[in-house]
Amino acid sequence: MSSVADIRAAARRMEGQIVQTPLLNAPLLDRIAGRKVLVKAENLQKTGSFKLRGAWSALSVLPPGEGVLAYSSGNHAQGVAWAGAAMGRPVVVVMPADAPSVKIENTRAYGAEVVLYDREREDRAEIGAAIIAARGLHLVPPYDHPMVIAGQGTVGLEIVAQAEGIDEADVLVPCGGGGLTAGIALALEGRFRPRPVEPAGFDDTARALAAGAPQRNPRLGGSICDAILTPEPGKLTFPRLQALCGPGLVVSDEEALRAVALAFTHLRLVLEPGGAVALAAALFRQDLPETVIAVASGGNVDAAIFARALAMA
Amino acid sequence: MSSVADIRAAARRMEGQIVQTPLLNAPLLDRIAGRKVLVKAENLQKTGSFKLRGAWSALSVLPPGEGVLAYSSGNHAQGVAWAGAAMGRPVVVVMPADAPSVKIENTRAYGAEVVLYDREREDRAEIGAAIIAARGLHLVPPYDHPMVIAGQGTVGLEIVAQAEGIDEADVLVPCGGGGLTAGIALALEGRFRPRPVEPAGFDDTARALAAGAPQRNPRLGGSICDAILTPEPGKLTFPRLQALCGPGLVVSDEEALRAVALAFTHLRLVLEPGGAVALAAALFRQDLPETVIAVASGGNVDAAIFARALAMA
Numbered sequence: 001m002s003s004v005a006d007i008r009a010a011a012r013r014m015e016g017q018i019v020q021t022p023l024l025n026a027p028l029l030d031r032i033a034g035r036k037v038l039v040k041a042e043n044l045q046k047t048g049s050f051k052l053r054g055a056w057s058a059l060s061v062l063p064p065g066e067g068v069l070a071y072s073s074g075n076h077a078q079g080v081a082w083a084g085a086a087m088g089r090p091v092v093v094v095m096p097a098d099a100p101s102v103k104i105e106n107t108r109a110y111g112a113e114v115v116l117y118d119r120e121r122e123d124r125a126e127i128g129a130a131i132i133a134a135r136g137l138h139l140v141p142p143y144d145h146p147m148v149i150a151g152q153g154t155v156g157l158e159i160v161a162q163a164e165g166i167d168e169a170d171v172l173v174p175c176g177g178g179g180l181t182a183g184i185a186l187a188l189e190g191r192f193r194p195r196p197v198e199p200a201g202f203d204d205t206a207r208a209l210a211a212g213a214p215q216r217n218p219r220l221g222g223s224i225c226d227a228i229l230t231p232e233p234g235k236l237t238f239p240r241l242q243a244l245c246g247p248g249l250v251v252s253d254e255e256a257l258r259a260v261a262l263a264f265t266h267l268r269l270v271l272e273p274g275g276a277v278a279l280a281a282a283l284f285r286q287d288l289p290e291t292v293i294a295v296a297s298g299g300n301v302d303a304a305i306f307a308r309a310l311a312m313a
Numbered sequence: 314m315s316s317v318a319d320i321r322a323a324a325r326r327m328e329g330q331i332v333q334t335p336l337l338n339a340p341l342l343d344r345i346a347g348r349k350v351l352v353k354a355e356n357l358q359k360t361g362s363f364k365l366r367g368a369w370s371a372l373s374v375l376p377p378g379e380g381v382l383a384y385s386s387g388n389h390a391q392g393v394a395w396a397g398a399a400m401g402r403p404v405v406v407v408m409p410a411d412a413p414s415v416k417i418e419n420t421r422a423y424g425a426e427v428v429l430y431d432r433e434r435e436d437r438a439e440i441g442a443a444i445i446a447a448r449g450l451h452l453v454p455p456y457d458h459p460m461v462i463a464g465q466g467t468v469g470l471e472i473v474a475q476a477e478g479i480d481e482a483d484v485l486v487p488c489g490g491g492g493l494t495a496g497i498a499l500a501l502e503g504r505f506r507p508r509p510v511e512p513a514g515f516d517d518t519a520r521a522l523a524a525g526a527p528q529r530n531p532r533l534g535g536s537i538c539d540a541i542l543t544p545e546p547g548k549l550t551f552p553r554l555q556a557l558c559g560p561g562l563v564v565s566d567e568e569a570l571r572a573v574a575l576a577f578t579h580l581r582l583v584l585e586p587g588g589a590v591a592l593a594a595a596l597f598r599q600d601l602p603e604t605v606i607a608v609a610s611g612g613n614v615d616a617a618i619f620a621r622a623l624a625m626a
Contacts, residue, residue: 022335024357028422041357043581044337102578109341264619265415268356268583268612299581303626306577310623313616 002146002240007153007187010057014154017086018053019045021155023162023293026266033283036291038169039263040159043271043299047106049227050155050180050297051079051142057151058140059083067091069137071124074103075227075298076142081112092137094128100226100272100302119221143179144234152180156187156194159293163192169291170246172197172278175205176228178237180297185244192293195246197278199225199253205233205241206248214238224253224305227274227298251280259283260309263296272301273309315459315553320466320500323370327467330399331366332358334468336475336606339579342596349604350595351482352576353472356584356612360419362540363468363493363610364392364455370464371453372396380404382450384437387416388540388611389455394425405450407441413539413585413615432534456492457547465493469500469507472606476505482604483559485510485591488518489541491550493610498557505606508559510591512538512566518546518554519561527551537566537618540587540611564593572596573622576609585614586622 024039042050055076059068060083067090070080077093084091091112095104096119108114115131117124132139141148159171171188173181175196185194196205202223207215216232223229233241251259256273259280263269271279275298282294337352355363368389372381373396380403383393390406397404404425408417409432421427428444430437445452454461472484484501486494488509498507509518515536520528529545536542546554564572569586572593576582584592588611595607 019335019337022332022357024332026359028419031422044335044354046339048581106341109344261616264583264616268361270577270581270583303574303577303623307620307623310616310620 002150002153002183002186004186004189006146006150007157007183010147010150011154011157013060014053014056017056020158021045023159024267029262029266032262035288037282038163038293039267039279040155040293040295041269042155043269043275043296047078047082048298048300049075049079049275050152051075052082053154054148054151054179055079055083055140058145058147059087059089061147062138065089067135067137068140069094069128069132070140070142071128072142073099073226075300077107077112078103078110080140081107081110085111092131094124100300102302103300106300143177144236146236149179149183149236153183153187155180155295156184159184160188160191163293166291168289169293170195170289171293171295172249172281173295174228174275174277174297176230177234178205178241179234181245182237182240185240193246194244195249196241197249197251197281199223199228199256199277200250202229203248203250206250208233208238209241209245209248225256225274225277227272228277249281249285251277251284255280255284257309258312260306261313264310265313269296270299270301270306271296272298273305275299315463315466315496315499317499317502319459319463320470320496323460323463324467324470326373327366327369330369333471334358336472337580342575342579345575346596348601351476351606352580352592353468353606353608354582355468356582356588356609360391360395361611361613362388362392362588363465364388365395366467367461367464367492368392368396368453371458371460372400372402374460375451378402380448380450381453382407382441382445383453383455384441385455386412386539388613390420390425391416391423393453394420394423398424405444407437413613415615416613419613456490457549459549462492462496462549464496466496466500468493468608469497472497473501473504476606479604481602482606483508483602484606484608485562485594486608487541487588487590487610489543490547491518491554492547493608494558495550495553497608498553506559507557508562509554510562510564510594512536512541512569512590513563515542516561516563519563521546521551522554522558522561538569538587538590540585541590562594562598564590564597568593568597570622571625573619574626577623578626582609583612583614583619584609585611586618588612
């Protein structure tokens with residue numbers, strides 16, 4: 001299981017390869033939130049999301065030249081494609097055919113071979129296993145993998161360094177399978193309280209934390225927050241969340257879109273809805289401390305969805 | 314006149330007060346440009362533009378408590394309002410009534426008193442002079458002022474530090490009155506070649522550099538690049554541009570909007586059209602070296618204009 005030492009080691013392996021993303025603030029946003037909101041702009045990471053960190057961490061410990069396979073609705077795909085290309089590794093990504101087109105196009109543009117499947121009728125694990133067996137690839141899971149969690153945790157190391165001078169804060173993290181949340185939770189070492197944020201209808205982690213045992217979501221699609229829709233918490237991630245996180249927060253799709261619009265106006269950042277759920281919670285939930293650090297986890301959004309958010313600006 | 318020493322002094326006065334904005338890159342943008350493009354994301358500066366730097370620099374040398382007045386179509390207004398509020402100074406801003414509403418609203422929200430005027434029929438200098446006389450304020454010009462130029466030059470100091478390892482590059486700078494371009498040109502100290510970029514129809518600086526003498530623009534409104542429409546080069550700025558800059562570049566409004574769209578998709582940045590002209594030149598002009606650093610100078614854009622750009626994405 002990943003430790004802070006693993007996270008520090010991952011940070012060293014990716015030195016000079018990733019963007020140390022800024023921690024931004026806007027007084028006019030603070031006014032709307034009724035509290036101080038610091039935004040960790042991980043949408044500015046190469047490939048447009050934090051996923052590059054976990055991918056880089058995992059790929060950088062594999063034997064040189066060997067190839068990898070990933071399942072992903074988009075951001076993990078781009079991270080693995082980018083890291084693989086940088087290291088000269090073959091990359092195959094199995095993506096749902098209804099993933100945002102910008103994510104599919106970029107994954108291909110970074111040089112990966114993309115295999116599309118029908119999310120409703122096909123089993124991606126089956127498709128992937130056949131390719132792995134035929135071509136001798138390593139599977140790079142999106143969150144349930146110690147090196148991936150260690151990579152995502154580097155976001156937490158940067159937050160601790162950048163939030164110097166802040167005594168107390170909740171760190172709100174968009175949560176799908178929990179890799180980013182678990183990594184950040186470990187990296188914070190009790191300095192701030194981490195809390196997962198999920199879209200309504202996909203709040204398996206919030207319910208699991210409340211119930212003390214993993215819970216499943218009734219359905220898999222249908223939220224605008226495509227980046228963070230997972231069936232249940234990860235096997236490696238959930239025990240970490242249980243040990244380290246405060247209660248989960250839940251926001252509606254409309255609140256996520258409003259957060260996208262407010263990040264446009266006040267932070268000049270492009271966020272995708274799933275990447276904006278932590279900011280949405282910071283803005284629209286009440287049970288929060290005076291200072292909140294919201295991770296903006298990704299910015300790969302189709303123009304049509306962004307235009308919907310703009311109509312709220 | 315400002316020197317590199319003045320710029321370094323300005324940088325010290327604003328330490329901890331401004332965002333050290335990141336220098337970003339996207340391989341998919343490089344592919345479109347046919348060259349390496351590094352983007353200095355000054356749209357992430359507090360208030361959404363570089364103008365805070367010049368305002369902070371100028372206001373921080375005035376006697377404590379004394380008030381200021383500025384003329385501005387928006388970004389300088391917000392910079393002066395923010396810096397004034399932070400220092401506890403009264404701020405009056407004289408703005409054209411047709412400035413983007415987001416800029417007028419934010420200037421008020423930062424605590425400044427906004428006086429609107431009709432750009433076609435009223436003389437802002439006359440309006441401002443009367444208020445200055447009545448209330449004993451200091452005028453803070455948007456560009457023709459040594460401390461303002463020194464403040465904008467801090468962008469150049471950061472570029473030099475962040476572009477370590479790059480041997481040769483043109484630094485493209487959105488140019489209105491030339492304060493940012495002159496400041497950066499001084500700060501580069503010959504390390505890279507600075508070049509002003511202007512919107513078509515407002516290319517007074519490009520023509521002046523070619524002619525060897527100041528030139529005027531025939532009209533004052535009518536470009537989407539509202540942030541950088543000025544009648545002629547500044548009296549203090551132009552001699553610096555003449556001494557230090559390569560030839561000016563000119564882009565169309567449509568190219569500026571396409572650059573806004575491409576920054577949305579590939580950099581996840583919100584740019585205003587005037588703030589995107591240097592990126593537009595980096596993407597769409599041919600006579601450029603292999604590596605180009607484009608300053609993205611601002612991101613205060615109304616949702617309706619941004620939606621027009623999105624339709625091109």
